[in-house]
Amino acid sequence: MKKVFLLLITILLLLTAGCDFKDIDRRIFVVAMGIDPGEKEGNLKVSLKLAVPQGDITKIDEKMQILTEESYSISEALRMMKSRVEKELDYVHCKSIIMGEKLAEKDIRHVMDWAVRRRDIQLILNFGVGRPEALKVLNIKPQSEHIPSNSLIMAMSGEGTESPFIASVYSYQLMKNVFEVGIDPTLPIIESQGTEQFLINKLALLDKQKIRLILSPDETRLFNLLTRRELRTNLPAHYKGGMYQYYTEDTSASYRIFTPEEGKPYIQYKVKLLGILEENSSQDIVTHQVLQQLSKAGGEELKEGIEKLLVKIQRSGLDPFGWGLRYASRHFNNDTEMRDWKAIYPKLEFKTLVDVDIKYSGMIK
């Protein structure tokens, strides 16, 4: 009996070679994808950035290839590309999908659906909007880069640079926000500057379908300040004609929606920052009192900036912060709460309590 089993198992093991398994040298890895609108109306131009696997990492030399194909569907374009390379295209290491700005101004849902539906594409993949077009962004090859598309992955994941202007979005988040009632999706904008540099410092706010508003770098930073914890950035403070900059060591922001019986509904933001002085344009010595005055002045400036941003977003009718969802999650009248919210939203006022605490003057006074 045992011998029969052994034989059976051996035969089965031999069979596994018959499965369509391909070795790494027969695969070519797609590391990033770009999708633009095609030349023909309704078509899509799909571009792939391929990384060629190499053996010796010490002698590594960035090798990449870019394929572009236009078709009426994404799948069709990818199948057509299969006959242009000798190896099997493998998508499991695809870490970013970039949609051309023109496409994102029309509709992102098609691409999003495709990316989430495909089984071999990760859900922790970064979505972004490419400016002026996705292909140009894919073509960027920074000098400092050794592995294809690594710079983009590092920048978006926050593993490398910790820029306060980058607000990356994973595909599962994008999908959540597209369908969720009371919150609207956002996407970072990646601009190509020549073939060796990119710039990610703007944020696109979308309604459920397309880009509606683009935030400037400053606004993007404030957006990040309000949505994230521990944002590492510098912020300005002007005091007695001097310009000061402080670096934030710790930040936190929270908000509550108030709907008082009398008076207008308002959202109260509480922002707390812990700072250290980084730059001082005047030659004055920073005393304890100056530090306190700076905190105050910095807080005022920040407050003004935040309130401007909040009003701007409210005017656009979008809800990237998820205020609507927050309102709904705190109310039990599930049938009517969203209707209530629609009436409340345009009337909202904003109150911001900013608490800037610059604790240190740096290494010198």
Next chain:
Amino acid sequence: MVKSRYFYCLFLMNSLINIINFVPRELMDRRFDGALMSILIAVPIGTTFVYVFTKLMDKFPGKGIPEIFNSLMPRLVSTPMLLVYAVLWYVAGVITLLSFVDITLRFISPDTGAYPVVIGFLILVCLCCRVDGLSLLYGLEVILGITLPLILYASVKALANPNFSWDSVLQIVTFIWHKPDIKSMAAGTFLFSGYINLAIFNRLFHKIKLRHVWLIAVEGLLVLLMTFLVPIGYFGTIGVERHVYTWFSTADSIRIETFLIERMLFIFYFAYMTLSVMSVIVHWHVGLELFKSIMPFADKNSSKAKLWKEWIILGLFCVATLLLMFMDQYELNQLAEWFLQIRWLGEMSMIATLFYCVIKMRKARRRNP
């Protein structure tokens, strides 16, 4: 005699495996229609079942359900009942197995055919479920020891993610005041039904000391809430219904920044693969024992006849599994939904029958002490 802690192992296995057995799917479909209330009701019901069933089985130390039924009821009644239970246990295993084959094909090896995968699993399961119950319990304990830390790690990581949307979770919580739904309750009680494997494993237990029943309730509640609410935190209240493999997609959304592999999916897959194979083995072991007890030539006790008997049953198991492979994702889901409800009825009827058996045994004892 086995220590009582193995009973907890059986319980824990079922409560963790619910993710594979379409319990999240059932709950998600009714997230706006009373799933949360059903969870809250399922917990006390499930705990009561656990308590009552173990107390009843305690009256028959060292005996399994077949011995109890056959000795206290006419053969004509006990045989069909045992047959139904045997089929139920088989289906419990087969759903886990097919669901897991499906997940393997989607997430791990899309290039491999479905049949090599299912045959691989079948060989492993069939070889293992013939092993005696005691070894299975030991094996189960070891496997829980390996997988439990991984599952805990994944859970902590899932909740600690700054992108986890607590607002979406709270939004679902505001739907709590809704009348409970029987289907969700059936799904919710599945977490507690690990105890029912005692039907066969009671042969090994002599006196189960059921301490800390509240712990069972708390664990069940926590796991149920995790099962139900964590995917909502990742995919939102509306988007969540679009995900087919809800929990595996959730695991795919968790990123591990500082480890050899970046994707939680693989750790999660490994933990659940071991656990679900173990659960199929345990379920089929019980199914096999039940089938054996009703086979007509059960009296022949030569070892060769026994062996043949087992392999015939296992052969049937495998053939049925391969035949069930024709189902697509919606049909499998439907089968799982039916199973979750029917098994609840089965549990109730088993407890009721046991009550009857206990009363009958007492009467018989009184008559001839």
